[in-house]
Amino acid sequence: MTRTIVASATREIIIGFDQPFCVIGERINPTGRKKLAAEMIVGNFETVIKDALEQAACGATMLDVNAGVTSVNPNETEPGLLVQTLEIVQGLVDLPLSIDSSVTAAIEAALKVAKGRPLVNSVTGEEEKLEAILPLVKKYNVPVVAISNDETGISMDPDVRFAVAKKIVQRCADFGIPAHDVVVDPLVMPIGALGDAGRQVFALLRRLREELKVNTTCGLSNISFGLPHRHGINAAFIPMVIGAGMTSAIMNPVRPQEMEAVRGANVLNGTDENCTNWIRTYKDYKPAEGGQAVAAPVAVNAPGEGAGNGGRRRGGREARMGRG
């Protein structure tokens, strides 16, 4: 049974086929968030702090941390800013973190200060990337997200994307990194642009699970890009990818409709034992009357609820979480 272990200083989480779906909170990322980027550039971490606390309170299993505020000289500025952001986040919440950067020096700087066992996000099938990132992954003994594209870009052919994933897993093995420490992102296309995007991903997920026996992830909301009521598409996509074998996603845990889909799919997939988390979250749920279902959130989740059976506390420190 494939198990990817990630950990903060005090909390260990298992990503795996028999585990509750791992929700990797995507919010701490200045890409496309001008206000957040402007704040981080001047050393203002108010939004980072709010996003960390809020995502944890909403039930994220892990948090992604990205500090890519600029495309100008990122090699010089990003390592320091990523380290600073990571240290703030790991001082606030006890969830495992994902170190998200396209700058190798930033990943290495963050790995030096990260507590526990973070996830490196990411490597691709590009030769230069593999040779830069895999030695760090090996050296720090951490798991890594493997994105299924290479020098030729993102293939529209899912067989090519599978082949790229397979190549990365093999290259990892060459570096002594086991397949259970590789979390493959098969790449999700917008369904509005490519009508076959859903079926492609479902088939890829089954192959990745059965043939490569790896855990999987994706940037979940890509699927609904360009469509109205994206949360509805996302919320239908989540149970389908979980049913097809996906074990984690980089997504927004603050969205109640998507989180409800995660919790429901965990129940149905048999990873919310005795429906404990579902019942705790929705026991006092009151839908609106008159046939009008409302997916409004009930913010009663235990911190890091996604951990489920796989989450074992290793220390005695209480989570310091609240609503941002």
Place this chain on the structure above:
Amino acid sequence: MTRTIVASATREIIIGFDQPFCVIGERINPTGRKKLAAEMIVGNFETVIKDALEQAACGATMLDVNAGVTSVNPNETEPGLLVQTLEIVQGLVDLPLSIDSSVTAAIEAALKVAKGRPLVNSVTGEEEKLEAILPLVKKYNVPVVAISNDETGISMDPDVRFAVAKKIVQRCADFGIPAHDVVVDPLVMPIGALGDAGRQVFALLRRLREELKVNTTCGLSNISFGLPHRHGINAAFIPMVIGAGMTSAIMNPVRPQEMEAVRGANVLNGTDENCTNWIRTYKDYKPAEGGQAVAAPVAVNAPGEGAGNGGRRRGGREARMGRG
């Protein structure tokens, strides 16, 4: 490609792997609805009419019609009442109907007056049932729902349920009824009572599709029996069963959260071409602000939207539908 054709006088629908999910509206059924039963017994069809119009307006693909108001002398009373109910419903809406009764004489009486090509709901693996129902199914050249239980009851072992389904399909073949006219119900257990109920059904659905090549259905809301916020569980279950190959369900189309899950899964499964139905339904959708997703309905669906590509109008009659 397996295709089950059902039809009203004017509208033909295909149930199939490449078709939008077929939503069989469950509301016209006095089982457990004392008020409806009391009305129907005295010949008051107000609620039947309201339920027919409302389910059609909410996007049902077909309507189930059940007139089992009493367990006292149903052989005498149910045929007449089912015929009366069926004639009212088929005079109101142009959706194909499902004739739902445990009384053979009622099914035969309804088959005599039903227009188009109704679905018979249901036969089981019980010898007596097979011998009573299959000759009618053959005589009237209609499709039939096959429920995977027999004289020994409902097995908790999914392999036994598969074997019962296989037996029914074989017995149908003996009667000259092709497999594409058998819609198997693998039987859905409550997930709150049986933690494996979801995975059992997903595995059964794949086998039914791949090995028996039949269409499938279920009483959808069984899955959430006994749990809080049942609509949330149902709404996660729908994309998962669709992803596993289920092609129809007997469910409540008046629930917006469930119907949103059906529409989203159709998009992702590639059966809502160009996302046409999704965009039409949700183009003006306004979620609540502040991270509070609301799944409130937008009642702009075209009648029988579930028909999608498979729904071809055979006559010029406009649908006579509205909100009840």
